[in-house]
Amino acid sequence: xxxxxxxxxxxxxxxxxxxxxxxxxxxxxxxxxxxxxxxxxxxxxxxxxxxxxxxxxxxxxxxxxxxxxxxxxxxxxxxxxxxxxxxxxxxxxxxxxxxxxxxxxxxxxxxxxxxxxxxxxxxxxxxxxxxxxxxxxxxxxxxxxxxxxxxxxxxxxxxxxxxxxxxxxxxxxxxxxxxxxxxxxxxxxxxxxxxxxxxxxxxxxxxxxxxxxxxxxxxxxxxxxxxxxxxxxxxxxxxxxxxxxxxxxxxxxxxxxxxxxxxxxxxxxxxxxxxxxxxxxxxxxxxxxxxxxxxxxxxxxxxxxxxxxxxxxxxxxxxxxxxxxxxxxxxxxxxxxxxxxxxxxxxxxxxxxxxxxxxxxxxxxxxxxxxxxxxxxxxxxxxxxxxxxxxxxxxxxxxxxxxx
Numbered sequence: 152x153x154x155x156x157x158x159x160x161x162x163x164x165x166x167x168x169x170x171x172x173x174x175x176x177x178x179x180x181x182x183x184x185x186x187x188x189x190x191x192x193x194x195x196x197x198x199x200x201x202x203x204x205x206x207x208x209x210x211x212x213x214x215x216x217x218x219x220x221x222x223x224x225x226x227x228x229x230x231x232x233x234x235x236x237x238x239x240x241x242x243x244x245x246x247x248x249x250x251x252x253x254x255x256x257x258x259x260x261x262x263x264x265x266x267x268x269x270x271x272x273x274x275x276x277x278x279x280x281x282x283x284x285x286x287x288x289x290x291x292x293x294x295x296x297x298x299x300x301x302x303x304x305x306x307x308x309x310x311x312x313x314x315x316x317x318x319x320x321x322x323x324x325x326x327x328x329x330x331x332x333x334x335x336x337x338x339x340x341x342x343x344x345x346x347x348x349x350x351x352x353x354x355x356x357x358x359x360x361x362x363x364x365x366x367x368x369x370x371x372x373x374x375x376x377x378x379x380x381x382x383x384x385x386x387x388x389x390x391x392x393x394x395x396x397x398x399x400x401x402x403x404x405x406x407x408x409x410x411x412x413x414x415x416x417x418x419x420x421x422x423x424x425x426x427x428x429x430x431x432x433x434x435x436x437x438x439x440x441x442x443x444x445x446x447x448x449x450x451x452x453x454x455x456x457x458x459x460x461x462x463x464x465x466x467x468x469x470x471x472x473x474x475x476x477x478x479x480x481x482x483x484x485x486x487x488x489x490x491x492x493x494x495x496x497x498x499x500x501x502x503x504x505x506x507x508x509x510x511x512x513x514x515x516x517x518x519x520x521x522x523x524x525x526x527x528x529x530x531x532x533x534x535x536x537x538x539x540x541x542x543x544x545x546x547x548x549x550x551x552x553x554x555x
Contacts, residue, residue: 157278162466186216186303186545189270193223193279194439196413198384199352199463200300204276204330206355210538219268221245223257223280232440258287263550265291269487271549275454278316285300286324294548298327298350301335301460317341324551325544329460348544351485352535354466354528359444365450370409373435375448377406377511380449380473381443383456385414390455390478392420396500396508397455399430404511405430411445413438421538423445446471451510451517459483469528474517476506486532491524 190208204220212218213352224231224246237244245309247260259285265273273288274296275281278544285295297320302313308356317340325349328334335348361369372378383389391410398408410420410433417435424430439445443464446452451498459481466486468475475492476481484494495502510517 152519176277179255182267183345186211186549187268188216188218189268189273190218190220190276190544191223191273191280191284192220192233192276192356194231195441196232197440199460200276201237202463203298203300203352205233205236205240205390205533206353207274207538207541208237208242210355211533211541212240213240214538214542217268217270217318219243219245219264221261221264221268222303223284225251229396234327245293248497253285257283261287262291265293265500270383271552272545274298276300281323282312282315282319284318289322292552294552295322295326296325296327296544296548297323299333299460300329301333302336312338314405324548327541327544330485332481333460339397339445341486348540349381350537350540350544351482352461352463352466353534354463354470354532355534356470360447360471361444363447366445370436370536372407372409372448375405378448378450379406379453380452380468381408382411382452382467383410383454384444385417385420386469387412387416388458389414390457390497391416391455391501392423393455393478393498393503393549395424395427395429395433396452397419397504398432399427400501400504401507404508406507406511408433409445409449410434411442419535425528443467443471449473450514451476453503453504453507454478454483455497456480456483461486466532469524472521472525474510474521475524476510478503487524487527491520493520 188211192204192206193439199481208220210217218412220237220242222233222244234244234246245264246259248259270293273293274300275285281297285297288295312399320340320342321339323346325346325348326337326342328337329350329352331349334347335382337347338344367378381394385391421435424433452473454462454477456478457480461482463496467478475487477487477494478492478497480497486496495506495507
């Protein structure tokens with residue numbers, strides 16, 4: 152069942168309607184050699200993985216491919232922010248509002264979707280669907296692809312899921328890593344080299360930033376303050392606590408920090424800011440839709456992660472022309488060099504504070520790096536070559552299946 156404006160679905164409707172005729176969101180195919188792709192994802196409210204799926208599905212649909220996105224949701228599709236932008240991009244969305252552990256019903260729903268859609272390739276994103284749903288597609292003889300967006304670690308439950316996911320990768324027909332360190336990690340995890348592809352994320356270029364004054368007004372930035380932006384999930388791997396520790400070394404600077412994002416560590420981080428005596432310099436905005444529109448209001452964007460794949464939030468900062476300080480983890484050094492940003496070691500508040508001070512002290516050099524970053528984004532991370540890379544992966548699997 153396809154989500155449309157104002158439509159509400161529930162689990163029983165989804166599972167009972169798999170054999171019923173479906174209304175497609177798309178029009179005629181742009182070319183005869185179209186590929187049928189079923190993306191499966193269990194989206195959160197907002198995040199890099201979700202933005203990658205949006206860019207991939209909408210770009211493939213615009214190219215004339217048959218694209219369906221099955222979204223495993225914890226609630227109805229009507230009010231989930233992941234769904235409507237895809238519908239607006241003419242992509243068919245099948246919402247699956249399932250309970251957190253309704254794995255058997257989820258697999259049954261995925262089998263029903265596969266039998267109706269008859270895709271050439273099933274492409275999963277994230278540990279839940281990699282483990283639960285990809286196997287259902289393989290039992291129907293369908294080639295499976297997964298994009299590995301990174302590992303977060305975290306509590307014992309999440310580490311268990313990621314361990315199961317790593318084992319599941321060995322059964323995929325193609326595994327896509329979004330950075331070189333991640334690809335090396337997957338080889339060590341036992342993914343056959345012949346099935347592994349390295350495809351860094353791309354920038355879709357969607358959305359416009361607010362003018363600087365409007366963005367600073369929306370974020371309630373005081374005049375003449377040096378304004379630092381931090382955007383991401385408030386979880387341990389994103390390292391917001393490292394920035395809070397760095398603020399303790401910057402007490403002489405007239406700065407403030409806007410934290411855009413939410414997560415299970417928020418209350419702990421707010422308490423940490425209070426203990427460190429920096430609570431009055433940090434403003435917590437929670438989850439902000441289209442946060443990229445506000446980047447022009449930052450004098451500096453800080454990415455303090457302990458682990459990353461190829462973070463989309465970096466592309467957003469680069470597109471806005473905002474100076475960047477980032478930890479040199481995962482795929483970050485593949486996106487930015489010292490010509491375009493200041494890179495620091497992870498988990499090093501002193502090095503992070505020194506880099507922040509450097510940007511504050513030399514705005515001209517910071518602006519030059521930001522301009523180079525914007526140029527690198529346009530030349531090195533454009534959407535068409537990225538879509539073409541996935542196209543080649545899909546076509547190779549479709550050809551192999553035809554031979555079999």
